[in-house]
Amino acid sequence: MELQLAESVDRRRFLMGSLAGGAVLACHGSLRAAETSRPTYSGPNVILIRFGGGARRRESIDPRPVTYSPYLLHHLAHRGVLFKNMLIDSAAPETGHGQGTLNILVGRYDKYDDVSGQLLGERFEARVPTLFEYVRSSFQVPAHQTLIVNGEDRTQEEFYTFSNHHLFGARFRSNVLSLYRFKTYLLRQQIAEHSAEWSEQKLAEKKRDLAKMEALDYRRGDDTSQAAEIDDFWAEWRRDYGDSGLVNPRGDRLLTELTIRALKRLRPKLLMVNYNDCDYVHWGNMAHYTLGISIMDAGIRRIVSAVESDEAYRDNTVIVVVPDCGRDDSRFAAVPCQHHFNTRSSREIFAFVIGPGVDRGRVVDQSTQQIQVAATVGQLMGFATPHAEGEPLAEAFA
Amino acid sequence: MTTILDQRHDIAGESAAVDPPRPRRRRAWVGWLLWPIKFALGVVLCQHPLGALFVVGWSQNMMQRAAVKSWWRRSESRQTGATADDFRIAVLNVPTKGRRRWRWVAPIWHTWRRGLATALNVLVVTLPATALWVFAWSLGWNNSFFKHYEQSHLGFVIGVSGILIFSAVMLYLPIARARQATTGDWRTFYDFRFNWRLVRLGSWEMLGVAILFALASMPVMILRIAPYFLGSDPALAGLSDEELRERLGEYFLFSTVIVIPLYFLVWRIAATAYARAVVRGARRYGPSTALVDIERRAIASVLAVQDAPNRGSTFGGILRGGIRLPVTTLLLGTAYLTWSAVAVQIFVGQFFNYVPVVPWMNHPLVLLPWLRYFPAGL
Numbered sequence: 001m002e003l004q005l006a007e008s009v010d011r012r013r014f015l016m017g018s019l020a021g022g023a024v025l026a027c028h029g030s031l032r033a034a035e036t037s038r039p040t041y042s043g044p045n046v047i048l049i050r051f052g053g054g055a056r057r058r059e060s061i062d063p064r065p066v067t068y069s070p071y072l073l074h075h076l077a078h079r080g081v082l083f084k085n086m087l088i089d090s091a092a093p094e095t096g097h098g099q100g101t102l103n104i105l106v107g108r109y110d111k112y113d114d115v116s117g118q119l120l121g122e123r124f125e126a127r128v129p130t131l132f133e134y135v136r137s138s139f140q141v142p143a144h145q146t147l148i149v150n151g152e153d154r155t156q157e158e159f160y161t162f163s164n165h166h167l168f169g170a171r172f173r174s175n176v177l178s179l180y181r182f183k184t185y186l187l188r189q190q191i192a193e194h195s196a197e198w199s200e201q202k203l204a205e206k207k208r209d210l211a212k213m214e215a216l217d218y219r220r221g222d223d224t225s226q227a228a229e230i231d232d233f234w235a236e237w238r239r240d241y242g243d244s245g246l247v248n249p250r251g252d253r254l255l256t257e258l259t260i261r262a263l264k265r266l267r268p269k270l271l272m273v274n275y276n277d278c279d280y281v282h283w284g285n286m287a288h289y290t291l292g293i294s295i296m297d298a299g300i301r302r303i304v305s306a307v308e309s310d311e312a313y314r315d316n317t318v319i320v321v322v323p324d325c326g327r328d329d330s331r332f333a334a335v336p337c338q339h340h341f342n343t344r345s346s347r348e349i350f351a352f353v354i355g356p357g358v359d360r361g362r363v364v365d366q367s368t369q370q371i372q373v374a375a376t377v378g379q380l381m382g383f384a385t386p387h388a389e390g391e392p393l394a395e396a397f398a
Numbered sequence: 399m400t401t402i403l404d405q406r407h408d409i410a411g412e413s414a415a416v417d418p419p420r421p422r423r424r425r426a427w428v429g430w431l432l433w434p435i436k437f438a439l440g441v442v443l444c445q446h447p448l449g450a451l452f453v454v455g456w457s458q459n460m461m462q463r464a465a466v467k468s469w470w471r472r473s474e475s476r477q478t479g480a481t482a483d484d485f486r487i488a489v490l491n492v493p494t495k496g497r498r499r500w501r502w503v504a505p506i507w508h509t510w511r512r513g514l515a516t517a518l519n520v521l522v523v524t525l526p527a528t529a530l531w532v533f534a535w536s537l538g539w540n541n542s543f544f545k546h547y548e549q550s551h552l553g554f555v556i557g558v559s560g561i562l563i564f565s566a567v568m569l570y571l572p573i574a575r576a577r578q579a580t581t582g583d584w585r586t587f588y589d590f591r592f593n594w595r596l597v598r599l600g601s602w603e604m605l606g607v608a609i610l611f612a613l614a615s616m617p618v619m620i621l622r623i624a625p626y627f628l629g630s631d632p633a634l635a636g637l638s639d640e641e642l643r644e645r646l647g648e649y650f651l652f653s654t655v656i657v658i659p660l661y662f663l664v665w666r667i668a669a670t671a672y673a674r675a676v677v678r679g680a681r682r683y684g685p686s687t688a689l690v691d692i693e694r695r696a697i698a699s700v701l702a703v704q705d706a707p708n709r710g711s712t713f714g715g716i717l718r719g720g721i722r723l724p725v726t727t728l729l730l731g732t733a734y735l736t737w738s739a740v741a742v743q744i745f746v747g748q749f750f751n752y753v754p755v756v757p758w759m760n761h762p763l764v765l766l767p768w769l770r771y772f773p774a775g776l
Binding site: 152245246250251254277280282283284285288291292328329330331332333334335336338339341343344345 | 535536539540542543544545547548625626627628629630632634637642646649748749750751752753754771773774776
């Protein structure tokens with residue numbers, strides 16, 4: 001009797017398990033089928049350079065009296081299309097880095113509220129798909145070939161890899177290259193390498209730190225990993241620069257170095273570089289602002305040079321340069337552009353596009369909108385951006 | 399019974415008796431007439447640091463009157479019918495010859511010199527802290543921009559050190575400045591031992607002064623920050639530099655109208671706190687040998703109200719002393735933290751509207767009541 005009961009329980013359990021496993025296999029299979037049914041992507045690649053955090057026209061493309069981005073203005077501008085009069089006509093009360101970056105990525109002006117509940121927090125989550133999700137849902141582009149290169153001071157921008165949209169989301173997320181991610185990788189490696197030597201307490205502490213770092217984005221649940229190619233990337237970085245963090249380039253120069261290496265190793269189809277150093281002018285030193293712009297200008301020069309020296313990228317890469325926001329112009333202040341408090345000047349930006357399919361040597365004076373960048377990138381890369389509100393920048397196309 | 403008013407003073411070889419008091423109605427009428435004129439003049443003078451020294455000098459005169467009046471309220475002279483003016487004349491040993499002419503209009507040079515001496519003393523004790531802030535701000539943010547992790551602690555350590563020093567200095571400064579104002583002797587500012595005893599004796603008052611400063615500093619901080627936002631008005635775009643200077647100048651005149659009353663308020667309270675501390679110390683321990691003549695004369699009249707200092711029994715004294723120490727420490731500790739909050743306000747003001755070195759090192763309520771700063775190019 002007991003044997004019969006045990007046997008019927010086992011049979012029931014087996015059948016239930018089989019049904020569940022079959023369902024999983026079916027879903028996975030359909031996903032794989034959907035993945036392989038998407039076409040491969042042949043280009044053009046797009047490098048989106050966030051000329052920020054917060055840069056005015058007058059120190060860059062509209063020198064009054066000098067430009068701190070001579071390469072962009074004097075050497076690059078005549079090879080592409082310069083939109084001198086781009087605006088951020090957002091209904092949101094604030095012009096900021098997070099807001100501007102999301103405006104660029106999703107092609108829509110939204111009012112973003114911090115979800116972390118921290119004072120002055122900027123943990124924003126996009127409600128509609130980002131460019132990364134569009135490109136990955138339209139083409140067979142692996143995660144490690146859609147990248148955000150992020151600065152170490154703004155970990156909140158690590159969340160811009162995917163949106164909360166129910167049809168897109170984490171499945172089509174991009175990967176991130178940043179010092180924060182390297183530290184996460186490093187800690188994981190150190191735990192693996194030294195766990196035998198460490199005391200139990202130290203090991204537990206390190207594991208807690210790692211869990212905390214990996215849980216940066218709660219939306220991803222247990223899946224906190226990035227692509228295996230990213231781990232290889234970090235392994236090479238570690239070999240070259242060690243563990244201390246004191247050998248590698250710093251600030252926005254670090255972002256340029258990460259970008260150059262990513263182009264060589266990861267071969268991204270869509271890459272966004274989130275420059276930010278010029279935002280240090282918030283603390284009152286005007287030289288930080290102007291030097292920050294110069295550093296970005298030098299970074300753009302290196303990136304363009306890297307693209308042009310790579311056969312796969314040369315003639316097959318569009319570069320878009322656009323600030324996240326402008327800066328103020330307070331006539332009564334010792335540092336007129338110290339902040340970007342939603343003034344007219346902080347909403348006045350520009351955009352520059354260069355590459356195949358883009359017109360050359362053109363300057364567009366009529367006003368355009370920051371949210372048009374997403375639709376423009378979509379049109380260049382050949383995918384639709386149905387949730388973006390801005391129209392493509394028609395003047396950009398040859 | 400003789401009082402201070404009966405004492406004869408040898409002034410320049412002449413004996414002088416105290417004049418009988420004047421009718422109060424006439425004095426009040428003159429005072430009310432002069433007040434708005436002096437106020438307007440003070441607002442204008444505070445548009446330049448050298449002019450602001452006059453106002454500092456006036457505040458010193460005001461502090462002296464406030465302290466002496468505080469003593470008068472507790473004095474035997476008051477009980478015998480002497481007015482505050484009479485008491486002040488006697489305590490300060492004001493020469494009777496030509497006294498009427500100078501009673502309410504101090505010599506211009508004398509006032510300016512008082513202001514200069516005060517400002518220099520305040521600068522001497524506050525400069526170490528404010529200089530550290532200037533370095534901390536510059537060094538710290540340079541380190542952040544260039545990601546100098548190896549030196550990342552420097553800006554923070556220097557800045558916090560400056561705040562700690564500033565807070566300690568500000569515990570001492572109100573008493574020291576009030577004493578200088580009352581005695582008319584700049585050297586009393588540096589009588590560290592005695593002044594610190596007064597700080598401890600007036601620990602309640604010191605906390606009150608700190609809280610008042612912190613509260614009064616908030617509108618001052620807003621006035622410091624506001625030009626940044628006012629200057630972002632698109633309507634200013636078409637104005638010439640001269641027109642912008644004019645607009646900003648009007649703003650600074652308006653700001654000074656707010657700052658001057660706050661300045662006089664906080665320092666008047668400080669003067670009263672000093673006066674009460676002197677009385678408390680004299681009643682508790684008897685007149686100190688560190689008192690100068692003015693203080694001694696005033697305290698003599700105060701102590702004459704009671705026959706002996708309020709010492710009580712030995713056991714009671716020990717008990718009170720045992721309670722007093724932790725209470726004093728707690729009060730002064732709280733005052734110290736309150737001064738740190740004032741320092742934080744200064745940093746916040748710098749974040750919102752950065753100004754270069756000199757205006758940053760001058761807090762309008764601490765040093766000079768002067769806010770006027772035009773950015774380079776205007």
